[in-house]
Every structure is written in C-alpha cells, then in structure tokens.
Amino acid sequence: MYDNVRLVVEDFVYNGDVGALLAARLPPPQQCPAHLLPELALAHWHRFQAQSGFAGLADREIAAAIAGTPGDLAVASVIAMPQYRALAEAREQFQLYQDRDSLVLFANACTAVMNVVDDERMTAALTADHATLLLLLDEHDGTDTYRETVVNGLNWTIAHTPRGDPQRARRLVDRARAQANAGLSPGKIVADYRAAAQLALRERPVWRDVVLELAQYECDLYTGGGASIHLAGALVTCRDLADALERDFGDTAEVAALAQLEREVSREIGPDIAQFLMTCHRDPRALQAQYDLVESLRHQPVTRDVLVRRRDEAWVLAVGLPLDHDARPAALLSLYYAHDDLWEIGGDTEAITLAYDAITEALLITSPDHALRAQLLRALAHCASTAAMRTGSRDEAALAVDAARAALNLPAADDDQRALRLSALADALITQCRIGADPAPGREAVTVAEQALALTPPGDSNLPLRWSSLSRAAEQLAEDGDHAMFTTAVDAAASAVSTIATDDVRRVGLLYNYAAVVQTRAVSTDATYAEPFHEAERAYRAALALVGPDHPDVPRIESTIADVLYHRYRQCGDLGALDNSLALAEKAVGQTPRDHHWWPLRAFALARSAQALATFGGPDADRLRELAITYYRAVSGHPATRTQHRMICEQAQAAISAETNPATWLDAQERVITAIPATISRALSWVHRVAAARQLHGLADRVVDAGVRSGQLDRALELVERCRGVLFGDAWGIRRGWARLRRAHPSLAEQLSEVERELAEADGYADLTFHIEVEFNGRVSSRDWDPRPQALEQIRQLSMRRDRLIAHARTLPGFEDLLVPPNLEVLRTHTAGHTVVIVSAQGSALVVPADRREPVQAVPLQQISESTAHAQVGRLRAALADVKDPACSFDRREQAQLEVHAVLEWLWNTTAGPVLERVTATRLWWCPIGIMAQLPLHAAGRHREDAGQTVFDRAVCSYTPSLTALADTLSTPRPHHARHTALIVGVGERNGAPVLPSACAEAEAVAGLLPGSTVLIDAAADFDAIKQGLHEHAIAHFACHARAVSSAQHPDQGGLVLSDGMFVPSFVHDLRTTGAQLAFLSACDTAGPDPALLDEPLSLASAFHLAGFRGVIGTLWHTADSSHTAEAVYAALTDHGTRPPDTAEAAAALTATLRSMRNAFPAVPTRWAAHIHVGD
Known part of the structure; x- marks a missing residue:
C-alpha cells in the first residue's frame, strides 16, 4: 500500500519532517495516477535534496524521468552495475534485520561499488553513504575505530561537491556530525553547520531541519559550559529561521524558542546586545554603524583593552549578520584580523583558534571567484602555519602551503597584489621547512621571496616587508645547516630596517626581526666574540624604545633581550650579561599572564639564567636553584609546552637535582623517559623519528650515573632499557x-x-x-x-x-605485554646464566650477574669520562684512517698500529680491566652506551705484554643491542631440526666498486666446510635468490663490499654491495625468518655504530639480528683479513668440515680465531680487533 503522494509533499513543505519524507512509501511512476505525477516528481526532488548520498541521486533520476528532462548518465551507469544490485540487496537486508552482520555486509557492498566507479561525482555520493555506514558501525560496537576515516572521507566529498550542488548542505551537516562524533574542534563543527544553514535558508521552502540542528548544537555547546557566544549564535539562527518561515508562510509560531533565547542573551550578555541581534538584520544603518566602529578601533593605539574591545565588536557584527547575508564573508574576515591581533600581540592562546574558525567558515560560504577569496586563502595559510608551529603538524604546514598556492593562482590586479601573495607563500614554505626538517621548501621560499621583492619598486610601502620575508626564508635555510645563507638573511633584514620610515609602526617588528637573525647567526655558528650579541641587543632595545611602557610587546622584547644576554654569557663568558639576563627575564615573566602563549618560553629563559647563575655558588645559590626548578616544573606542566621542550625542562631539573639530591635526579630522568614514546611515534616519518632520537643523546649515560649515585641500580637499569635504542627497540x-x-x-x-x-x-x-x-x-x-x-x-x-x-x-592471552618494556625481574629470568656488562663513560659499569639471585653491581671506572672517551675515539679513527690510506707512509702506518694498541691498552686500564677484576665469568656480553659504543671493548688489553691482561685471554665476548634483545633471544628455543647448511654469497666484481678478488675464493672455501650449501657468486647473487636462500638455510655468509648505514640518510642508502645493487636493511627486515642461526657479514663496516646516533643500533649486523638471526658476526672497520677469519671460524665450528656446524659456539670460535691471529700478528691490531659477535 502506497502513501498519498500529495499529503506526503504537503506535510514535508509545511512541517519539514525529513524522516517522514524518506520513510514514505511512494508509488512507482507507472502505478501513480497521471494527475499526481507532478507531486510524485516533487516528492522525489525533495528526497534528493534531503539526502547526501547516492540514494538522493537515484531519487533525482526518478524526478527527472517523470518531468521528461534528461537523466544523468553517470547515475544510470552505476545503477546498472551488478555491484549496485548487490548493494541494494544488502540495504534491504540491513533494513530488515538491523544487526551488525547485515550492517557490515551493507558497508562492504558500498565499498565494492566505490571500487568500480570512476566518476568523481558518483564517488563523492557513495563516500557520503559509506561514511554514514561506518559511523553506524562504530555506534553499534561502542568504538571510535572509523571516526578519522569518516572525517577524511567527508572532507574529500565536500572538496569535490560544487557550491551549487543541492546536496552540499546535507554533506556539510554529515561532516559536522562526524566531527562532533570524533571530538574535533567545536569551531570547525559550527562552521560546517553555519555554511549548511546559509544554503538551507536560501531554499524555498526553507530546510528548517538543517537550521534547527545548528541552533540545537549551539545551545548544547552553551549548556555544556561553552561561551555565551554560542547562546547568541543560537538566537541569531532562530531569528533567521523565523524570517525565512515568515517569508515562505507568513508564520513565525514554529520558532517558539526565539523569545526564550532573547531573554537568555539579554541576561547573559546584555540587553543592548540582545536587542541589536534581534533587529540589526532589518536595519542597514545599525549594521553600518557597527562596521564603522570595528574599523575605527583598528586605528587606535594598541593596548590589550583596545584589542579585546575590537574583537568583541567584530564578533557582534559577524554574529548579527544574517547567515545568508552577502556581507558575512567580509565580517568574518574582520573578525579573523581581530582575533589574530589578539593572538600575535596580546598572546591570547584561544584567539588564534577562533581566528582559524572564522576563516574556515568564510571559505565554506564563498565561491572560488569571490572578491575576497585571495585574502581568505592568505588568512587560511597564516592560521594553518601558526597551528603547524604550535603542534608540529605537517598536515597543517602542507595545508598552509596549498592555501597560499591557491591564492597565488588567482588572477592578481597588479604586481603589488601578486607580490603580497608570493610573500604569503614564502611564509608558508618557511613553516613547512621548519616543521618538516626538509630544506626543499626553504629553498623555494627564498626563490619566492626574491620574486616578490623583484615585483616591488623602490619607495613602495611594502618593500621593507618583502626584504623581511626574504630574510626569514634565508634564515631558515641557514638554521638547517647552510650557514652561508646567514649573510643573505642578515643583509635582507638590515635592508628591511633601512627602507622603512622612522615613524612607521611596522618598524618595531622589523628591528626585532633584524636583531633576531643577528642573534641566531651568532648562536648557530657558536660565535665566541661579543659584537654580534651587542648588535642584536642594540636592535632589540631600539625596538623597545619605539613602544610605550604599556604596549603588549614590551615583555616579548625584554624576554628576548634576556635571551641574547644569556647567550653572550654562554658563548663569550660575560658573567655580567648573565646577571642582567636574569633581571630582565624575571621582569618579562612578571608582566606576562600565565595563559599567554609565550609564557612558557619566557619562563624557560628565566629558569635557564637562574640555573646558570646558581652554578657559581654564593649565598643566593640555593634560592636560584629553587627558582630554576620552580619555573622548569611550571613550563613542563604548561599546556602550551610541546613534548620535546618538556623533555628539555625535565632534563634541566635532573641536572640541578644531580648537584643536590641524586634520588630526585633519577625521578627527573624518569619523567624525561616517560615522554619519549610521543616524540618517536610511528606516525612520524623516519627522518623525524631519527631527529627525535638524537635529542636523547647522553640520556642513558646520565641515568646510569643517577642510578649509581642514588644506589637504585635496578631502577636505573630498567630506565636505560627504555631510553636507548628506542627505534631499534x-x-x-x-x-x-x-x-x-x-x-x-x-x-x-x-x-x-x-x-x-x-x-x-x-x-x-x-x-x-x-x-x-x-x-x-x-x-x-x-x-x-x-x-x-x-x-x-x-x-x-x-x-x-x-x-x-x-x-x-x-587483549589476547599471553600477549598483554606486547611492546611493553619488560621489568628487570623478567629480563633477569630470561638472561639467567649469562653475564651482561653495561658500560657508561660517566664513570661506571653495571654488571648483571649470571646468577639472578645476585644483585646488579656497579663497577666504578674512575679513570674514564666522556671527554677522555671522545679523545680515544678520535685517536682510533685517525689511526684507522692512516692504515687505510694508500698514500700513507710505512712509518705512519706503523705508528697508526701503535696508536690502536694504545687505545686498546687505555680501554683495558680504564674499563675492561676493572670490570674483569670484579667479574669472574669467562663468558660475557658487552652492552656499551653512548660514546663507549665506538670502542672495541672485546679487544681491550695490554697485547704487547705477555701477561694475559687482555679480554681475549680472559673471556669469550659478545655484544648485545640491549638487555631486552638478549633476553628475547635467549628465551626463544633453538630449532631442533634446523638445516646445517648455509647461503653463501661472494661478490668480487661490481661496477663502481674496487675489485674484491678474495670474495669468491672465500665463498668457495666456506662452502667446502659446509657441504650442501647454496653458493651465489657475483651476478648469480640477485635479490630473489638471496631471499630464497635466507629462508632455506640456518646460516648466511656474505663476502663482499658494504656501505655503512647512517642516520644522516635513509637506512637503505647503506647495505651489502651486490653485482646489480645493494642488499639493504629493509630487505633484511622483511625476511621474518624463524630458523636463522648465524649470519657472518665478511665485509667492511657492518657492525659499527652511527657516530651521530650512538645509542641506536642501525648497523647491518643489527638488521640481521633484528630479522631473526640469533647471532651475527660483523666488523667495526675495514680489515684485510676477513677471508682468513671466516675460514678459521667455520673450521672451528665444523671441526674442519667433519661435523655439522655448532652455531652456538660462534662467539667462542671467533674469540679463539682472533686470539690466534693476535699471536701471529701482534703488531697489527687492525687485523684482529675488528670482528665482533652480536647476540647469542
């Protein structure tokens, strides 16, 4: 039975009940009486407008067919698809059963249609439908699994829905609901609702459900504790709806809440505001007077009170205008400027978010050819850049660049307008460069800024700003490492100052920018002469002299002067500058509200100066330390402080605690470590994660030191496991x-x-x-x-x-601890029977005894410090370079070998000797941290003396990346039926690399000791063959060249050199082997640490260990005896080829081989100290 078509249409027109309209059973056109066909077409048209997805398009097709107008071929094409028929069946099943299974089938059927549709409009409609289904699925499951997917899908849908599309309003409402469900910013949600309501108010009859949903959302925000602005917004929304209903029906009775809202606004905000909002839409003179008031406030002397009043009056204007008024975009732009000034000058942290919301709404309600479009896009670029700088979001930085490019691509009236847009793009690119740690946007920013400068004639009022834009772009490149660009940056900033009039209010900002770039150059280049710091201070003080004592910029400038004075002390030793720095920093903090967005930086400057002064002692030392700790703690807890800055504050507190209370020192270190996961999130790119890991340099050493001083060795050991090798871990x-x-x-x-x-x-x-x-x-x-x-x-x-x-x-039994750092008790249980030594250059080694009943021991290393360890590393590197240099004389090579001996003897005297005096175990695992990872602990000793005072003569040694890695390896049983054969790869020839004649001979010799192995020589060693061999064999042997892995580039820039490419770390990680026992990397530099990231095992050896090999043999440097070493090791493992290899004895076989080589060539330590064993 079908519903009465005429009544369905009349009920919807007068009541606006979308649910009833969509639920109505409409007859097929062929079964509808001819006189009712116009009403049936109208019913389907209303249903089309009431839906956001493909069902609406299907309704439109029916309406078009009844009216005899051409249909949409794209819609017809989708309806004819077999996948769509399956979708229709899935919809019917869901409507019948309303359960999860039918909902999942419905969503999957929708996905199937989306996968075969290539029309953009159809995809947008289907995406809207799919988003609705995913939201229903989340609602059914009580989860938020799909919330971000839904929002992203609707973002794409709206971006591909033209402004004139009748479904745009419904899709905006869909996105508003999805964003509310995802807990996103209310400002963005209100912007979507208002943009939808603007379109709804222009319809005849008005789409009252859309308008009322906006009013209800704003009321809910207010009653939920939101600002009274939302109450006013609800009032104006209902006012506009009442006008639209009066326009359509001559009746306002249906907006019964209007009078109540007016009373609420009168009570909460004021009767004058309430009356203005209720009447201004019909009084053009009142609106013009409000606009004139806002403009007049822009020209008053800047104080915080003026900024706040200007914001309030701009808000009254923007809210008071009807939602569909043509002047609304201009009013929103004016509100944006008011909010932005309150943020930039007044420091109001909420203001920039509100500015962003205003621009978002303005862009949603303007067409691409709107007269204000370019201004709005530039404003969006500024807001997105600011958000990127506050949050570190690369998405926001990219949005800023996209908006600036879009503005640039719009027609420009003249060169000045184009130059303005070029400058906006340069600013956005600078932010993208800074956030992305990528110089490419910075280089483009310089080019774009130069283009803007070229379009600006001498004497132009904007010429100083163009110079300043170039200065900022060049400064960013210089800060990223291209220090030559500092000259351009300083010269451009100086030109900006010299070309601006002395009475121009913008001179303050340009003087400040000039001082900042001069200071940045001095700090970045570690200048030790005072003049650049004096020059920066003079410029800052010149800017300070141009503003009144009550100007909001006074604390900012004074705090920056405090910063330049601190750096003058730090780099030039000017103690008087430090005293003045503290005084100015205290004054600036005292003048800055705690909720100001720059308060954390100003408070940090105060804490830093107080900490530095405290180190000089005196009667004020305790007060200064307490002052520093108080402000470091406050900055760390401030909501505007970013994670990495918070970590710096915690480390500073830890350093102060180290001087006074070792127990609290370890507490402070733990707070730093707790923040690590957020900084190395897997949601970041490799470059960003590596940059974050570099910030942890020295942390593990400090934790060991704090643990030893406080006597909390177990706790320190657990913290070390959490703060080093974080990427590897x-x-x-x-x-x-x-x-x-x-x-x-x-x-x-x-x-x-x-x-x-x-x-x-x-x-x-x-x-x-x-x-x-x-x-x-x-x-x-x-x-x-x-x-x-x-x-x-x-x-x-x-x-x-x-x-x-x-x-x-x-949630699965036995996996509750997945990726959760294990506690020490678990680690010691798994490492029972194995002695591990953690070595720190801070003067201590922690010994984890094989007997888990014995406590962790601290071995004092009194002769070692970080500086002495650095010196020995430099000594070793220089010697190895001389040995490798073919142009080096015989005398120099001999001296280089003596230098290596000296380093090994120093290691014995300071580190290995004291440890082995305490440790009686003859099998141990070294776990060096920090700078100690660059030294060959396994070969330490007085080898030139026949006294047995060497590690070789005392113990069989391996290395482990961490205690956790060793525990996991030991807790994994060795396979009982592993093949005793090997994949053997020998590559002696490769274009672009020196010939390695011994590689093939080494491969054949190893194969002779391991019968049944797969041998791949030169060109036969391709990727597929190697991967297959690695899965088939328990042993892998590579004799070839290698390129060391470095954090300065992508890890896959290093690897094992093959005939047609490189076997890189990512190939190794992909292996997921389960029976691999031993990998022997008979190539140069396969196990050495990255000097720039010492606590991250990034070597090829660690890659093979990570891939599942229990043990890996690699080299710390280039050595000419890898072939002999390999043959000797395998001969020991197989009893010269007479039995299957015992890979569990690899470390012992290597140690015996190296000891034998040492005995044969005692004067050449580079031949026998390079090889190490990693793992078990």
Whole structure:
C-alpha cells in the first residue's frame, strides 16, 4: 500500500519532517495516477535534496524521468552495475534485520561499488553513504575505530561537491556530525553547520531541519559550559529561521524558542546586545554603524583593552549578520584580523583558534571567484602555519602551503597584489621547512621571496616587508645547516630596517626581526666574540624604545633581550650579561599572564639564567636553584609546552637535582623517559623519528650515573632499557611479537607484518622528491614528483592501523605485554646464566650477574669520562684512517698500529680491566652506551705484554643491542631440526666498486666446510635468490663490499654491495625468518655504530639480528683479513668440515680465531680487533 503522494509533499513543505519524507512509501511512476505525477516528481526532488548520498541521486533520476528532462548518465551507469544490485540487496537486508552482520555486509557492498566507479561525482555520493555506514558501525560496537576515516572521507566529498550542488548542505551537516562524533574542534563543527544553514535558508521552502540542528548544537555547546557566544549564535539562527518561515508562510509560531533565547542573551550578555541581534538584520544603518566602529578601533593605539574591545565588536557584527547575508564573508574576515591581533600581540592562546574558525567558515560560504577569496586563502595559510608551529603538524604546514598556492593562482590586479601573495607563500614554505626538517621548501621560499621583492619598486610601502620575508626564508635555510645563507638573511633584514620610515609602526617588528637573525647567526655558528650579541641587543632595545611602557610587546622584547644576554654569557663568558639576563627575564615573566602563549618560553629563559647563575655558588645559590626548578616544573606542566621542550625542562631539573639530591635526579630522568614514546611515534616519518632520537643523546649515560649515585641500580637499569635504542627497540618488539603471534594467531601476525612492510615502503618516500626527464624525438620533457604528502598521510593512517592491531593483540592471552618494556625481574629470568656488562663513560659499569639471585653491581671506572672517551675515539679513527690510506707512509702506518694498541691498552686500564677484576665469568656480553659504543671493548688489553691482561685471554665476548634483545633471544628455543647448511654469497666484481678478488675464493672455501650449501657468486647473487636462500638455510655468509648505514640518510642508502645493487636493511627486515642461526657479514663496516646516533643500533649486523638471526658476526672497520677469519671460524665450528656446524659456539670460535691471529700478528691490531659477535 502506497502513501498519498500529495499529503506526503504537503506535510514535508509545511512541517519539514525529513524522516517522514524518506520513510514514505511512494508509488512507482507507472502505478501513480497521471494527475499526481507532478507531486510524485516533487516528492522525489525533495528526497534528493534531503539526502547526501547516492540514494538522493537515484531519487533525482526518478524526478527527472517523470518531468521528461534528461537523466544523468553517470547515475544510470552505476545503477546498472551488478555491484549496485548487490548493494541494494544488502540495504534491504540491513533494513530488515538491523544487526551488525547485515550492517557490515551493507558497508562492504558500498565499498565494492566505490571500487568500480570512476566518476568523481558518483564517488563523492557513495563516500557520503559509506561514511554514514561506518559511523553506524562504530555506534553499534561502542568504538571510535572509523571516526578519522569518516572525517577524511567527508572532507574529500565536500572538496569535490560544487557550491551549487543541492546536496552540499546535507554533506556539510554529515561532516559536522562526524566531527562532533570524533571530538574535533567545536569551531570547525559550527562552521560546517553555519555554511549548511546559509544554503538551507536560501531554499524555498526553507530546510528548517538543517537550521534547527545548528541552533540545537549551539545551545548544547552553551549548556555544556561553552561561551555565551554560542547562546547568541543560537538566537541569531532562530531569528533567521523565523524570517525565512515568515517569508515562505507568513508564520513565525514554529520558532517558539526565539523569545526564550532573547531573554537568555539579554541576561547573559546584555540587553543592548540582545536587542541589536534581534533587529540589526532589518536595519542597514545599525549594521553600518557597527562596521564603522570595528574599523575605527583598528586605528587606535594598541593596548590589550583596545584589542579585546575590537574583537568583541567584530564578533557582534559577524554574529548579527544574517547567515545568508552577502556581507558575512567580509565580517568574518574582520573578525579573523581581530582575533589574530589578539593572538600575535596580546598572546591570547584561544584567539588564534577562533581566528582559524572564522576563516574556515568564510571559505565554506564563498565561491572560488569571490572578491575576497585571495585574502581568505592568505588568512587560511597564516592560521594553518601558526597551528603547524604550535603542534608540529605537517598536515597543517602542507595545508598552509596549498592555501597560499591557491591564492597565488588567482588572477592578481597588479604586481603589488601578486607580490603580497608570493610573500604569503614564502611564509608558508618557511613553516613547512621548519616543521618538516626538509630544506626543499626553504629553498623555494627564498626563490619566492626574491620574486616578490623583484615585483616591488623602490619607495613602495611594502618593500621593507618583502626584504623581511626574504630574510626569514634565508634564515631558515641557514638554521638547517647552510650557514652561508646567514649573510643573505642578515643583509635582507638590515635592508628591511633601512627602507622603512622612522615613524612607521611596522618598524618595531622589523628591528626585532633584524636583531633576531643577528642573534641566531651568532648562536648557530657558536660565535665566541661579543659584537654580534651587542648588535642584536642594540636592535632589540631600539625596538623597545619605539613602544610605550604599556604596549603588549614590551615583555616579548625584554624576554628576548634576556635571551641574547644569556647567550653572550654562554658563548663569550660575560658573567655580567648573565646577571642582567636574569633581571630582565624575571621582569618579562612578571608582566606576562600565565595563559599567554609565550609564557612558557619566557619562563624557560628565566629558569635557564637562574640555573646558570646558581652554578657559581654564593649565598643566593640555593634560592636560584629553587627558582630554576620552580619555573622548569611550571613550563613542563604548561599546556602550551610541546613534548620535546618538556623533555628539555625535565632534563634541566635532573641536572640541578644531580648537584643536590641524586634520588630526585633519577625521578627527573624518569619523567624525561616517560615522554619519549610521543616524540618517536610511528606516525612520524623516519627522518623525524631519527631527529627525535638524537635529542636523547647522553640520556642513558646520565641515568646510569643517577642510578649509581642514588644506589637504585635496578631502577636505573630498567630506565636505560627504555631510553636507548628506542627505534631499534620498537622494531625489535614488533619482530618478536610477530614471531610469537605467528604460532598462536597467524592471521593477526600476517596483518601486523603487512602493516610493517607498508610502513617501511612509505618511509622510503616520505623524505624524497624526484625530477624526471624523458627525451623523445629530440625533445626533453620533465616533471617534478613529490610523493611526500601522500607518503606522510599513508604513514599516519598505517600507524593508526598498527596501533589498533597491537591493541587487539594485547587483549589476547599471553600477549598483554606486547611492546611493553619488560621489568628487570623478567629480563633477569630470561638472561639467567649469562653475564651482561653495561658500560657508561660517566664513570661506571653495571654488571648483571649470571646468577639472578645476585644483585646488579656497579663497577666504578674512575679513570674514564666522556671527554677522555671522545679523545680515544678520535685517536682510533685517525689511526684507522692512516692504515687505510694508500698514500700513507710505512712509518705512519706503523705508528697508526701503535696508536690502536694504545687505545686498546687505555680501554683495558680504564674499563675492561676493572670490570674483569670484579667479574669472574669467562663468558660475557658487552652492552656499551653512548660514546663507549665506538670502542672495541672485546679487544681491550695490554697485547704487547705477555701477561694475559687482555679480554681475549680472559673471556669469550659478545655484544648485545640491549638487555631486552638478549633476553628475547635467549628465551626463544633453538630449532631442533634446523638445516646445517648455509647461503653463501661472494661478490668480487661490481661496477663502481674496487675489485674484491678474495670474495669468491672465500665463498668457495666456506662452502667446502659446509657441504650442501647454496653458493651465489657475483651476478648469480640477485635479490630473489638471496631471499630464497635466507629462508632455506640456518646460516648466511656474505663476502663482499658494504656501505655503512647512517642516520644522516635513509637506512637503505647503506647495505651489502651486490653485482646489480645493494642488499639493504629493509630487505633484511622483511625476511621474518624463524630458523636463522648465524649470519657472518665478511665485509667492511657492518657492525659499527652511527657516530651521530650512538645509542641506536642501525648497523647491518643489527638488521640481521633484528630479522631473526640469533647471532651475527660483523666488523667495526675495514680489515684485510676477513677471508682468513671466516675460514678459521667455520673450521672451528665444523671441526674442519667433519661435523655439522655448532652455531652456538660462534662467539667462542671467533674469540679463539682472533686470539690466534693476535699471536701471529701482534703488531697489527687492525687485523684482529675488528670482528665482533652480536647476540647469542
């Protein structure tokens, strides 16, 4: 039975009940009486407008067919698809059963249609439908699994929905609901609702449900504790709806809440405001007077009171205008400027968010050809850049650049307008360079700023700003390492000052910028002469003299002067400057409200100066230390402080505690360590994660020192496990978790493995750009490809999926601790029977005895310090360079070998000797941290004396990346039925690399000791053959060249050199081997640490260990005796080829081999000290 079509239409027109309209049973056109066909067409048209997805398009097709107008071929094409028929069936099933299974089938059917549709409009409609289904699925499950996917999908849908599309309003409402469900900013949600309401108010009859939903949301915000602005917004929304209803029906009775809202606004905000809001839409003179008031306030002397009043009056104007008024974009732009000034000058942290909201709404309600479009896009670029700087969001930085480019691409009236837009793009690129740690946007920023400068004639009032823009761009490049750009930066800043009138209010900012770049150059280049600091101070004080004593910029300038004085003390030794720095910093903090967005930086400057003065002692030392701790603690707890800055504050507190209370020193270190996971999140690119890991330099050493001083050795040891090798530890935890999951939950293990592979692939593109040139018929075409934005988004999405998989795995029995740092009791249980020595250059070694009943011991290393260790590392590097240099004389080479001996003797005297006096075990594992990781502890000794005072003669040694890695390895049983054969790779020839004649002979010799092995020589050693061999054999042997892995570039820039490429770390990580026992990397520099990231095992040896090899033999430096060493080791493991290799004895075999070589060539330590064993 079908509903009465005429009544359905009349009921919707007069009541606006969308639910009733969509639930109505409408007859097919062929079954509808002819006189009712116009009403049926109208009913379907109203249904089309009331829906955001594809069902609405289907209704429109029916309406068009009834009216006899052309249909949409794209819609017809989708409806004819078999996948769409399956979707229709799934919809019916869901409507019938309303359960989770039918909902999942419905969503999957929608996805199936989306996968085969290539029309953008159809995809937008289907994406809107799919988003609704995912929200329903989250609601059913009580989760938020899909909330970000839904918001991203609707963002794409709205971006591909033209302003004139009748479904745009509904899609905006969908996104507003999705953003509310995701807990996003109310300002963005209100902007979507208002943009939708603007469109709804212009419809005849008005779409009252859309308008009322906005009013209800604003009322809910207010009653939920939000600002009274939302109450006023609800009033104006209902006022506009009442006007629209009066326009359509001559009746306002349906907006019964209007009078109540007016009374609420009158009581909460004021009767004058309430009356203005209720009447201004019909009084153009009142609106003009309000606009004139806002403009007049822009020209008054700047004080915080003026800034606040201007913001309030701009808000009254923006709120009072009808939602569909043509002047609304201009009013929102004026509100943006008021909020931005309150942020920039007044320091109001909420103001920039409100400015962002105002611009977001203005852009949603303006067409691409609107007269204000370019201004709005520049404002969006500024807001997004500011948000990026506050949060470190690369997405916001990219949005800023996109907005600035969009503004630049719009027609410009003249060169001045184009130059203004170029400057906006330069500013956005500077932010992207700073956030992304990528010089490419910085270089483009310089080019763009120069283009803007070239378009600006001498004497132009904006010329100083163009110079300043160039200065900022050049300064950013210089800060990133291209110090030559400092000259451009300083000269451009000086030109900005010299070209601006002395009475121009902008002179203050340009003097400040000039002083800042002069100071930055002095600090970045470690200037030790005082003049640049004096020059910066003079410029800052000149800026200070131009503002009144009550100007909001006074604390900012004084705090910056305090900063330049501190650096003058720190780099030039001017103690008087430090006294003045503290006084100015205290004054600036006293004048800055605690909720000001710059308060943390000003308070940090105060704490830093107080800490430095306290080190000189005196009667004020205790007060200064307490002052420093108080403000470090306050900055650390401030909501505007970013994670890395918080860590700096905690480390500073730890340093102060070290002088006074060692127990609290360790507490402070633990607070630093607790913040680490957020800084190395897997949602960041590899470059960002490495940069964050570098910030941890020296932390593990300090933890050991704090633990020894406080006597809390167990706690210190647990903290060391959490703060070093964090990138390696994350990968190790995933690898070991996969191995355990593979046995119990293979499907989940495969999903986790796939995510890791995709993350590694995305990492490879996250920091690369490509320039592609193609030549055809004598013509060359080129294009640039920048995959970074897509790669970064992919990393973010994959990271969330990874987190969900890990969270799911933790709900399974036995996997509750996946990626959770184990406590020391667990570690000691697994390492029982194995002695581990953690060595720190801070003057201590921690010994973890093989007997878990014995406590962890601290061995004092009284003759060692970080500076002496650095000196020995430099000594060793210089000697190794001389040995390797073919131009070096025989005398110098001999002297170099003596230098290596001296380093080994120093290591014995200061480190290994004291440890072995305390430790009686003849089998031990070294775990050096910090600078000690660059020294060959396994070969320490007085080898030129026949007294047995060497590690070789006292113990069999291995290295372990961490206690956790060793514990995991030892707790994994050796396979009972592992093959006793090897994959043996020998590559002696490769274009671009020196010939390695011994590689093939070494491969054949090793193969002779391991019958049944797979041998790949030169070109036969391709990637596929190697991967297959690694899965088939328990032993892997590589004789070839190698390129060391470095954190300065992507890890895959290093690897084992093959005939047609390199076997890189990511290939190794992908192996997921389960029976691998021993990898022998008979190549140069395969096990040495990265000097720039000493506590992260990034070497090839660690990559093989991570891939599942229990033990790995590699080299710390280039050595000419790898072939002899390899043959001797395998001969020992196989009893000269007469029995299967005992890989468990690899470390003992290596030690015996090196000891034998030492005895044969005692004067050449570089031949026998390079090889090490990692793992078990």
